[in-house]
Amino acid sequence: METSGAPRRLRGTASxxxxxxxxxxxxxxxEALGAVDARRYHYSLLAxxxxxxxxxxADLGRRGGLDRSDVVATVNELADKGFVERRPDPGxxxxxxxxxxxxxxxxxxxxxxxxxxxxxxxxAPLSAAEREELVRMLNVVLEHHG
Amino acid sequence: METSGAPRRLRGTASxxxxxxxxxxxxxxxEALGAVDARRYHYSLLAxxxxxxxxxxADLGRRGGLDRSDVVATVNELADKGFVERRPDPGxxxxxxxxxxxxxxxxxxxxxxxxxxxxxxxxAPLSAAEREELVRMLNVVLEHHG
DNA sequence: CTCGATCGTTGGCGGGGCCAACAAGTGGGT
DNA sequence: ACCCACTTGTTGGCCCCGCCAACGATCGAG
Numbered sequence: 001m002e003t004s005g006a007p008r009r010l011r012g013t014a015s016x017x018x019x020x021x022x023x024x025x026x027x028x029x030x031e032a033l034g035a036v037d038a039r040r041y042h043y044s045l046l047a048x049x050x051x052x053x054x055x056x057x058a059d060l061g062r063r064g065g066l067d068r069s070d071v072v073a074t075v076n077e078l079a080d081k082g083f084v085e086r087r088p089d090p091g092x093x094x095x096x097x098x099x100x101x102x103x104x105x106x107x108x109x110x111x112x113x114x115x116x117x118x119x120x121x122x123x124a125p126l127s128a129a130e131r132e133e134l135v136r137m138l139n140v141v142l143e144h145h146g
Numbered sequence: 147m148e149t150s151g152a153p154r155r156l157r158g159t160a161s162x163x164x165x166x167x168x169x170x171x172x173x174x175x176x177e178a179l180g181a182v183d184a185r186r187y188h189y190s191l192l193a194x195x196x197x198x199x200x201x202x203x204a205d206l207g208r209r210g211g212l213d214r215s216d217v218v219a220t221v222n223e224l225a226d227k228g229f230v231e232r233r234p235d236p237g238x239x240x241x242x243x244x245x246x247x248x249x250x251x252x253x254x255x256x257x258x259x260x261x262x263x264x265x266x267x268x269x270a271p272l273s274a275a276e277r278e279e280l281v282r283m284l285n286v287v288l289e290h291h292g
Numbered sequence: 293c294t295c296g297a298t299c300g301t302t303g304g305c306g307g308g309g310c311c312a313a314c315a316a317g318t319g320g321g322t
Numbered sequence: 323a324c325c326c327a328c329t330t331g332t333t334g335g336c337c338c339c340g341c342c343a344a345c346g347a348t349c350g351a352g
Contacts, residue, residue: 016189016193016261017288018175018284019171019175019186020284020288021168022167022171022172023308024288025165025168026168026172026308026339029165030338034338039337039338039339040338040339041339056299057300057301058300065340067341068300069301069302069341070339070340070341071300072301092299092348093347093348094298094300094348094349095298095299095300119164122287123287124290125286125289125290126283126287133283134280135163137272137276137280138163138167139163140272141167141170141272142163142166144270145170145268169339169340172308173340176308180307185307185308186307202330202331203330203331203332204330204331212309213309213310214330214331215310215331215333216309217331218333238330239316239317239318239330240317240330240331241317241329242330242331
């Protein structure tokens with residue numbers, strides 16, 4: 001195990017690795033989204049809407065893992081761009097009902113492609129089988145951490 | 147391939163997965179470091195110093211992937227805690243020479259353990275072989291992206 | 293009707309990554 | 323010896339992300 005070969009200079013071990021890889025991933029994703037004037041929150045929210053249908057902002061936050069306050073800002077931005085519609089809930093005056101517009105759905109599809117390319121770029125040096133294995137492991141880890 | 151089984155509700159695919167996993171990793175690492183009153187930058191800088199020895203702040207930034215301005219703040223914090231020493235370079239009046247103190251080295255070892263535990267927690271659901279494979283893949287990805 | 297919970301909204305905090313500008317200093321070319 | 327391009331440390335700022343506190347309005351159970 002080379003206890004003499006590279007004594008103290010192997011500071012760059014697994015914990016370090018982890019941080020570096022996640023940083024890379026974050027960077028690639030953010031760049032890709034930034035190039036189409038979007039942010040991670042936009043995708044979270046649109047994806048949640050597309051998957052579960054219209055919902056109140058609080059529900060949206062819970063679905064997408066966003067804070068209520070961040071949902072406000074994100075819905076504002078998406079509504080400004082016409083990707084999302086916010087209207088009061090007739091049955092509960094506290095709530096707003098947020099729904100996707102056709103344009104919003106198209107935008108989500110676009111973001112899907114863009115993110116797919118980012119991931120393709122990130123995982124470029126891995127074979128198809130390796131990527132599959134990596135994705136599987138990440139799924140396991142995610143499920144484990146709820 | 148189940149084109150009818152789960153049509154549009156599989157929004158949570160690989161690109162999404164990626165972000166979630168990196169977020170989890172980031173969270174665990176930040177929590178672990180925060181518990182000992184440290185931040186990622188501290189580890190970056192101490193690790194770079196431990197690995198390559200004393201250096202100017204600009205060099206430190208290049209080694210650890212930190213911006214020069216962030217190096218300033220981080221060295222300030224580490225110096226306040228006595229983990230690092232900053233003295234002028236006699237050979238180049240522009241430069242400071244930053245070096246680790248014994249206390250700093252001990253702190254780095256501590257951070258190593260803490261981060262190791264964080265990683266252990268993150269990868270808990272994976273077998274030893276799987277972790278090895280995961281680490282290998284991440285290394286490949288990192289090397290590919292320079 | 294009252295009380296606790298929920299909702300949308302505003303405002304704030306800290307980490308993280310990055311960039312621009314600046315004065316001081318350095319080194320190469322001529 | 324002089325100029326010029328470059329480097330260095332430092333300050334200050336920007337945006338994203340994740341989170342938390344507080345508020346007035348509203349709802350629902352008792």
